[in-house]
Amino acid sequence: MKKIILASKSPRRIEMLSKYFKDIKVYSSEVQEIVNPNDKPQTTVMKIAFEKASAGLKLCDEHGIIIAADTIVYMDEVMGKPNNIEEGFQMLKDLSGKKHSVFTGICIIDTISNKKVVDFEKTEVVFNELSDNEILKYLDLGEYIDKAGSYGIQGYGELLVKKIDGCYNNVKGLPLSKLNYLLKKHFSLELL
Numbered sequence: 001m002k003k004i005i006l007a008s009k010s011p012r013r014i015e016m017l018s019k020y021f022k023d024i025k026v027y028s029s030e031v032q033e034i035v036n037p038n039d040k041p042q043t044t045v046m047k048i049a050f051e052k053a054s055a056g057l058k059l060c061d062e063h064g065i066i067i068a069a070d071t072i073v074y075m076d077e078v079m080g081k082p083n084n085i086e087e088g089f090q091m092l093k094d095l096s097g098k099k100h101s102v103f104t105g106i107c108i109i110d111t112i113s114n115k116k117v118v119d120f121e122k123t124e125v126v127f128n129e130l131s132d133n134e135i136l137k138y139l140d141l142g143e144y145i146d147k148a149g150s151y152g153i154q155g156y157g158e159l160l161v162k163k164i165d166g167c168y169n170n171v172k173g174l175p176l177s178k179l180n181y182l183l184k185k186h187f188s189l190e191l192l
Contacts, residue, residue, distance in 0.1 A: 002189065003064030005111070007056025012154065013069060013174045020176075020191040025062060029055035033070065033080070041074040042120045045105030050118050053107035065187060066109040071173045073149030075100035081146055088139050088150040092160070095149060096130040102149075102171045108182055117186045121175035123166030125153075130160060 004021040006013060009028035017024050031051045035044055053068035060066065073079040073091075075098065082088035102123045109116045143157060144150040151157035153164075153171045167175045180191040 002110075002187075003062055005056060005060055005062065005064045005066045007052045007066050007068035010069075010173060012152075012172055016169065016172065016174045016176060017067070025060075025064070027056045027059045027066075029059055031055050035072075035078045035080065037077065041072060041078060041101065041103045042105070042122065044078060045070045045072055045103045046107070046118045046120050047105070049105035049107040050116075053109050053116075057109055057111060060111060063111050065183070065189065066107075066111060067179070068107045069104055069174050071102060071104040071148050071170075073100055073102055079149045081148055082144060082150045085139055085144075088144040089135055091150040092130060092135045092138065092144070093132075095127045095151075095160075096135070097127060099124055099126045100149065101125070104170050104173060104175050106175070106179055106182065108179075108187065110187060115186065117182055119178065119182055121167055121170045121178045123164055123168070123170040123175075125164050125171060126162045127160055128162045134160075 004024045006024050006026050033048050048070035049068045053066050056066050079091050105120045107118045141156055143152050143155045151160055169176045183189040
């Protein structure tokens with residue numbers, strides 16, 4: 001079996017992939033996540049995932065399958081990661097009681113054949129109506145740091161969410177069902 005190489009430092013992605021592959025290698029490259037407001041959200045995440053995978057390929061000295069991903073929250077515009085607690089508060093205030101989309105781009109590269117596949121997943125998320133006090137209590141937990149849209153559905157952020165339509169793991173940052181489909185279709189590899 002080919003070695004799985006994750007081009008990401010995300011603890012969530014490492015944990016999610018480690019469930020299926022016992023010996024994953026992690027290459028974390030710093031890629032500037034540039035968002036062009038004229039691009040569609042799916043274009044943005046696929047472009048950044050491709051850049052992460054390509055950077056991982058340059059760092060990697062092993063043969064295997066490189067997997068990279070990028071996740072954004074989108075509601076009228078891209079909501080990236082907050083720079084501070086004030087931005088986190090404003091993002092959650094904006095999301096309160098409304099529907100937004102979570103997009104994750106995936107890029108997979110076979111280091112031997114140099115075959116590259118890029119795709120994306122979209123999930124719709126509806127937030128509960130949140131009071132300022134609820135938002136502040138959530139922010140005090142620190143969970144919003146380094147999270148697109150200022151929340152993590154896999155933690156206390158699940159209490160902010162009223163419902164989702166689509167892949168739950170996509171909202172966590174790695175749509176495993178789509179990843180499995182792409183690995184089977186293009187690389188004769190599967191998670192099960």
